[in-house]
Amino acid sequence: xxxxxxxxxxxxxxxxxxxxxxxxxxxxxxxxxxxxxxxxxxxxxxxxxxxxxxxxxxxxxxxxxxxxxxxxxxxxxxxxxxxxxxxxxxxxxxxxxxxxxxxxxxxxxxxxxxxxxxxxxxxxxxxxxxxxxxxxxxxxxxxxxxxxxxxxxxxxxxxxxxxxxxxxxxxxxxxxxxxxxxxxxxxxxxxxxxxxxxxxxxxxxxxxxxxxxxxxxxxxxxxxxxxxxxxxxxxxxxxxxxxxxxxxxxxxxxxxxxxxxxxxxxxxxxxxxxxxxxxxxxxxxxxxxxxxxxxxxxxxxxxxxxxxxxxxxxxxxxxxxxxxxxxxxxxxxxxxx
Amino acid sequence: xxxxxxxxxxxxxxxxxxxxxxxxxxxxxxxxxxxxxxxxxxxxxxxxxxxxxxxxxxxxxxxxxxxxxxxxxxxxxxxxxxxxxxxxxxxxxxxxxxxxxxxxxxxxxxxxxxxxxxxxxxxxxxxxxxxxxxxxxxxxxxxxxxxxxxxxxxxxxxxxxxxxxxxxxxxxxxxxxxxxxxxxxxxxxxxxxxxxxxxxxxxxxxxxxxxxxxxxxxxxxxxxxxxxxxxxxxxxxxxxxxxxxxxxxxxxxx
Numbered sequence: 324x325x326x327x328x329x330x331x332x333x334x335x336x337x338x339x340x341x342x343x344x345x346x347x348x349x350x351x352x353x354x355x356x357x358x359x360x361x362x363x364x365x366x367x368x369x370x371x372x373x374x375x376x377x378x379x380x381x382x383x384x385x386x387x388x389x390x391x392x393x394x395x396x397x398x399x400x401x402x403x404x405x406x407x408x409x410x411x412x413x414x415x416x417x418x419x420x421x422x423x424x425x426x427x428x429x430x431x432x433x434x435x436x437x438x439x440x441x442x443x444x445x446x447x448x449x450x451x452x453x454x455x456x457x458x459x460x461x462x463x464x465x466x467x468x469x470x471x472x473x474x475x476x477x478x479x480x481x482x483x484x485x486x487x488x489x490x491x492x493x494x495x496x497x498x499x500x501x502x503x504x505x506x507x508x509x510x511x512x513x514x515x516x517x518x519x520x521x522x523x524x525x526x527x528x529x530x531x532x533x534x535x536x537x538x539x540x541x542x543x544x545x546x547x548x549x550x551x552x553x554x555x556x557x558x559x560x561x562x563x564x565x566x567x568x569x570x571x572x573x574x575x576x577x578x579x580x581x582x583x584x585x586x587x588x589x590x591x592x593x594x595x596x597x598x599x600x601x602x603x604x605x606x607x608x609x610x611x612x613x614x615x616x617x618x619x620x621x622x623x624x625x626x627x628x629x630x631x632x633x634x635x636x637x638x639x640x641x642x643x644x645x646x647x648x649x650x651x652x653x654x655x656x657x658x659x660x
Numbered sequence: 661x662x663x664x665x666x667x668x669x670x671x672x673x674x675x676x677x678x679x680x681x682x683x684x685x686x687x688x689x690x691x692x693x694x695x696x697x698x699x700x701x702x703x704x705x706x707x708x709x710x711x712x713x714x715x716x717x718x719x720x721x722x723x724x725x726x727x728x729x730x731x732x733x734x735x736x737x738x739x740x741x742x743x744x745x746x747x748x749x750x751x752x753x754x755x756x757x758x759x760x761x762x763x764x765x766x767x768x769x770x771x772x773x774x775x776x777x778x779x780x781x782x783x784x785x786x787x788x789x790x791x792x793x794x795x796x797x798x799x800x801x802x803x804x805x806x807x808x809x810x811x812x813x814x815x816x817x818x819x820x821x822x823x824x825x826x827x828x829x830x831x832x833x834x835x836x837x838x839x840x841x842x843x844x845x846x847x848x849x850x851x852x853x854x855x856x857x858x859x860x861x862x863x864x865x866x867x868x869x870x871x872x873x874x875x876x877x878x879x880x881x882x883x884x885x886x887x888x889x890x891x892x893x894x895x896x897x898x899x900x901x902x903x904x905x906x907x908x909x910x911x912x913x914x
Contacts, residue, residue, distance in 0.1 A: 328695065331702045338706050342810030345817050349843075349851055356843045379847065 357391065363408035365393060367453040368423040368436070373403045376425060376434040382407055383426070384438045389413035392436060407436060409448070418445040424457040679871050683801060686794050693799050700803035704765050708811060715760050716815030719752055720744065720822030728830065737831055741841035744823040749850050753816035755902060758861035761808055762894040766869040769800050770890030773873020774883040782874070797874060801866035808862030809855050816854065849913060857905045861898050868894040 357379075373395060382390040390413070394406040409417060418441030426437040438454065448454070489495055493502035538545050547554045592598045599606050631637060724744050731737050773796060776782050785792040824838045833841075869890040876886035 328699070332698055334706055335698060335702045338709065339701075339806075339810055342813050345813040346851075346855065349813075350848070352839070353843045353846065353848060353851060356840065357847065 362411040363390065363393070364411055364414040364448065364450050366407050366409060366414075366417075366448050366451070368405045368407060368456050369398065369453065370403050370405065370425065370456050371458075372425075373405065374425050374434055376405070376436070380434055380436065381428070382409065382436040382438060383428075384413065384417060387413075389417075389438075405436070407454075415447045417448045418442060419448055419452060420445045421448070421454055422457050423454040675875065676871060679874070680867060682793060683797060683867065683870075686791070686798050687802075689794075691794075693795050696795055696799040697802050700799045701807055703768075704761075704800075704803045705807035705810060708761060708764055708807075709814065711764060712757055712760055712811045712815045713818045715756055716753065716818040717822040719756050719815075720748060720819030720824075721826050722822075723747060723752065723819075724823040724826040738841075740827055740831070741823070741833065741838050742845035744820065744827075745842035745845040746850075748816055748819045748823070749846050749854055751902075753819055754812050754854055754858045754861060755898070756819075757812040757815045757858065758808060758865065758898045759895055761804070761811065761862075762865050762891055762898065765804060766865045766890045766894045767887045769804075769866065769869030770872045770876075771883055771887035773797075773870060774876035774886030777873060777876050777886075778878055778880070778883055793874075797870040800870055801863065804866030804869075805859055805862040808865065809858040812854060812858035849909070853905070853909050857902065860901050860905070864897045864901065865894045868897065 376392060376395060378392055378395055380392045381388050382392065390407060390409040392405055393408040396404055398404045407423070417438055421438050421441035423436055423438050426435050427433065428435050439457075490498045490501060493499055499506055537543070538549060540546055589595055590598050590601055600610070632641060724740060727743055727747075728737060728740065731739055731743065773782075776796070782792045782796070785795065820839075820842060824833075824835065827833050827838060828835075872886040872890040872893065876882040
């Protein structure tokens with residue numbers, strides 16, 4: 324063998340070794356990762372529907388991969404029996420009363436078996452045990468619900484679209500309000516007027532408040548009027564009487580007018596006594612003469628009466644009267660003391 | 661004329677069948693040309709390694725990059741390693757390696773044997789007492805049959821590294837996590853199928869090249885034709901075989 328041949332053989336040897344090494348590394352990585360060589364505990368689970376689960380799918384417990392599905396086959400009652408290969412080192416954590424259900428490692432991911440629950444006072448599973456199964460989330464049902472949601476959404480968006488179109492075209496109050504500039508100006512003026520009106524109203528209410536406060540003051544007439552019913556009825560009666568009085572007064576003045584008229588006419592005519600007295604000169608002269616005569620006669624009567632007093636027949640009476648007067652005066656002085 | 665063509669085609673087919681039959685007969689009959697086999701393995705395996713490595717790396721890198729947009733559409737770029745793994749191990753590594761080798765090794769074998777045939781070295785070898793079929797054909801076919809699978813493992817590894825480089829650049833996936841994903845997506849059947857089909861491809865490349873060279877027509881033109889046809893024919897057969905193997909694997913997988 325030449326030296327070149329030797330070198331060639333060595334290089335080739337290394338090349339082949341490394342190539343086969345890659346194959347072996349791949350095999351062992353694959354085997355180790357998928358736990359093909361680890362000891363397995365085989366347990367069973369029966370499902371009505373495995374939703375496309377295949378041999379080799381993963382088994383999860385608390386989110387950790389603990390084995391793979393070893394076989395999928397039908398039973399006599401048309402249910403599907405799965406043989407689950409659980410790693411020997413993990414099987415002690417799975418209790419006889421744990422439950423298995425079919426899940427998925429993502430919305431569109433691979434199907435997996437999810438083992439849950441189990442209480443610590445129950446012994447761990449052994450080879451050949453059958454786990455209770457639960458129905459998992461049904462993607463079909465979920466999708467059909469979602470579809471209903473979608474349809475509703477389409478309806479809603481369609482309505483909104485029509486609405487916004489109408490608004491854009493200026494139809495309806497909101498549309499007009501958004502698009503019409505004249506209306507906007509009117510609205511602005513209106514708002515200004517409204518503001519003014521509101522200010523005025525404010526003032527009015529303030530005044531009213533003031534007024535009502537006064538009205539509410541106890542004892543005032545207005546308050547009495549508003550609150551006391553007796554006063555009101557009295558007032559009514561008074562007003563009624565007042566009316567009667569004014570009517571009477573009116574009649575009276577009429578009478579008075581008539582009377583004064585009659586008086587006037589009778590006073591101015593010499594036909595009656597008063598008229599004669601007031602207006603006739605001849606009568607006045609006569610009356611004056613009579614008065615002079617009357618005065619003279621009175622003076623003479625006085626003389627006569629003096630003479631009568633001194634008459635004996637009447638002297639006694641006058642003396643007696645003087646005495647009684649002095650007596651009354653004395654009694655009065657005593658009482659004063 | 662047409663009848664003549666059909667007749668020639670059947671003669672050709674018979675020749676091929678006889679050639680393959682002779683190969684298996686000579687394969688198990690001593691003496692064995694170990695030194696020549698090692699030399700051919702060295703030529704086929706080691707000398708092709710740089711080309712295969714580069715091609716594998718580029719295929720892994722580019723395929724990863726080109727697959728990203730379609731996965732990105734679903735926001736599923738985290739599935740890229742699994743996709744790359746399945747693509748490279750199930751199809752790309754064996755196919756690319758076989759096609760590149762068909763170009764490099766197949767044409768080499770065809771041209772070498774063709775020129776030996778033209779210069780009557782094969783006849784001279786027979787006169788000198790060496791079995792030319794054993795020395796030339798069996799050693800080369802054995803070399804391609806064993807070296808192509810090993811080259812395929814290399815190119816798969818390098819292709820996955822190329823994919824890793826691209827994914828690491830874009831998604832910052834770590835090396836361990838990448839290879840975990842890669843091996844999560846494939847199983848033993850994929851790995852063995854890769855080895856199996858590359859053995860078939862290697863055998864095809866060797867036997868086609870040797871047949872074309874061994875049965876080349878005389879003259880310089882015959883050498884070119886032998887080299888050319890060995891590449892075209894082996895590539896065509898590789899695709900046909902790939903199609904059949906995929907069908908068989910599909911049946912096995914269920």
